[in-house]
Amino acid sequence: MKKLITAIAGISFLVGMASADVDSDQKAFINYFKTAFPNVEFADYTNGVYSLDEGSRSQFEEILDGIPPYEEAVEKGGKEFVEFGLNKCAAFKDPAAARVKHPYFDEATQKVVTLEAALKACYQEQTGKKLGSKKGKIARISAWISDQAAGEKINVKVEGAAAQAAYDQGKAFFYGKRGQFNMACADCHVYNAGKKARADILSPALGHTTHVPMYRAKWAGLGTLQRRYGGCLKNMRAKPISAQSEIMNNLEYFQQAMSNGLEITDARYRK
Amino acid sequence: MKKLLITALSVFSLTAQAGFMDGAHNWNNGSSDPFKSAIKAAESGYKANLAVNMAWRDTGSMIKEAKKLNAAGKTAAAVALANKAHHQSMNATAQTALAESAGPRF
Numbered sequence: 001m002k003k004l005i006t007a008i009a010g011i012s013f014l015v016g017m018a019s020a021d022v023d024s025d026q027k028a029f030i031n032y033f034k035t036a037f038p039n040v041e042f043a044d045y046t047n048g049v050y051s052l053d054e055g056s057r058s059q060f061e062e063i064l065d066g067i068p069p070y071e072e073a074v075e076k077g078g079k080e081f082v083e084f085g086l087n088k089c090a091a092f093k094d095p096a097a098a099r100v101k102h103p104y105f106d107e108a109t110q111k112v113v114t115l116e117a118a119l120k121a122c123y124q125e126q127t128g129k130k131l132g133s134k135k136g137k138i139a140r141i142s143a144w145i146s147d148q149a150a151g152e153k154i155n156v157k158v159e160g161a162a163a164q165a166a167y168d169q170g171k172a173f174f175y176g177k178r179g180q181f182n183m184a185c186a187d188c189h190v191y192n193a194g195k196k197a198r199a200d201i202l203s204p205a206l207g208h209t210t211h212v213p214m215y216r217a218k219w220a221g222l223g224t225l226q227r228r229y230g231g232c233l234k235n236m237r238a239k240p241i242s243a244q245s246e247i248m249n250n251l252e253y254f255q256q257a258m259s260n261g262l263e264i265t266d267a268r269y270r271k
Numbered sequence: 272m273k274k275l276l277i278t279a280l281s282v283f284s285l286t287a288q289a290g291f292m293d294g295a296h297n298w299n300n301g302s303s304d305p306f307k308s309a310i311k312a313a314e315s316g317y318k319a320n321l322a323v324n325m326a327w328r329d330t331g332s333m334i335k336e337a338k339k340l341n342a343a344g345k346t347a348a349a350v351a352l353a354n355k356a357h358h359q360s361m362n363a364t365a366q367t368a369l370a371e372s373a374g375p376r377f
Binding site for chain 1: 330
C-alpha cells in the first residue's frame with residue numbers, strides 16, 4: 001500500500017513537472033529578467049528592446065514624437081474594419097475586448113484562436129474572400145483593433161487539460177532548438193536578450209506581444225507576430241512554418257501568456 | 272594435405288560467390304544506383320522532418336539541386352549533395368527528440 005501511494009505521488013509529481021501552470025512559469029520567466037536586468041521595471045517591458053537600451057530608446061521616442069511611419073496604415077485598417085463589415089461579426093462587436101480576449105483556447109474546436117485567425121474567419125464570412133496571415137490588410141486591421149485596447153493588460157487564460165496541452169506545446173517550441181544553427185527562440189530572446197547579434201540588440205521575450213502587429217523599419221510596413229516568427233525561423237535556418245498553423249498558434253498562446261499583466265501599446269515601431 | 276584442401280575449397284567458394292555479383296554492386300544498400308539511394312534517403316528524412324515541423328531551411332532546395340545535377344549527368348556532385356541533405360535531415364531528427372520536451376534552463 002505504502003509503495004502504491006509513493007508511486008502515485010511520484011507520477012503526480014512528474015505530471016506536474018511536465019506541465020507547470022502558467023502562473024509559476026510566468027513567475028520564473030519574470031524573475032529571470034528581473035535578475036538579468038535589475039533596473040528595468042516590469043511595466044517597461046511593454047517597450048520591448050527599448051526597455052533595455054538607452055540609445056535605441058531615445059531614437060524610438062523621437063520617432064514617436066513625430067508622425068510614426070505606421071500611423072496612416074493603422075488608420076486605413078480602421079476604415080477597412082468597417083468597409084468589410086468586420087464590425088458585424090460577434091467576435092468584433094467590441095474591438096478592444098476582442099484584442100484582450102485573444103488568443104484563447106476554444107473548447108469546441110480544441111484549438112487556440114488568435115486575433116488574426118478570428119479576423120480571417122470574419123473576413124471570409126463577410127466578403128466570401130480569403131485574407132492573408134502576415135502583412136497588408138490583416139496587419140493593418142489587426143493593428144487598428146489592438147490600438148483600441150491600448151492601455152489594457154494582456155490576460156491570456158489557460159484553463160483545462162486541452163488548453164494546457166496547447167500551451168505546453170507552444171512552450172516546448174519556444175525552448176526547443178531547431179534549424180541548422182541549433183537555436184531556440186529562448187536562446188536569443190531570453191538567455192541573450194540585451195546582447196548584440198551583429199548590429200542589433202536582441203529583444204526580451206517578455207513583452208514581445210504587447211505591440212503586435214508591429215511596424216518594422218526592415219519591412220517598411222506592418223507585420224503580424226507570426227510574420228516575425230517566420231523570419232526568426234528562417235534566420236535560424238529552420239524551415240518557416242505556415243502562419244496561423246496550429247503549432248504557430250500554440251507558440252503565440254504561450255508567448256502571450258508570458259506577457260500577462262503587461263499593457264498593450266500602440267507604440268508599434270521596431271527596427 | 273587436409274589444410275591445403277580446406278584452403279582450396281574456401282578460395283573456390285568465395286570466388287564462386289563473387290562471380291554472381293556484378294562489378295558495380297553497391298554494398299551499402301539495396302539499390303544499384305548510388306544517386307537513387309542517396310536521394311531516397313534524403314527525401315524520406317526530409318519528409319519526416321516536415322511532418323513534425325522540424326525541417327531545416329535549405330534541405331528541400333538541396334534535394335532539388337541534387338536532382339538537377341543528376342539530370343545534367345554530374346552524378347558525383349549530385350550524390351554528394353543528396354548525402355549532405357540526408358545528413359541535415361538526420362540532424363533535424365536528432366533535434367526533434369530533444370525539442371519535444373524542451374523547457375527553460377532557469
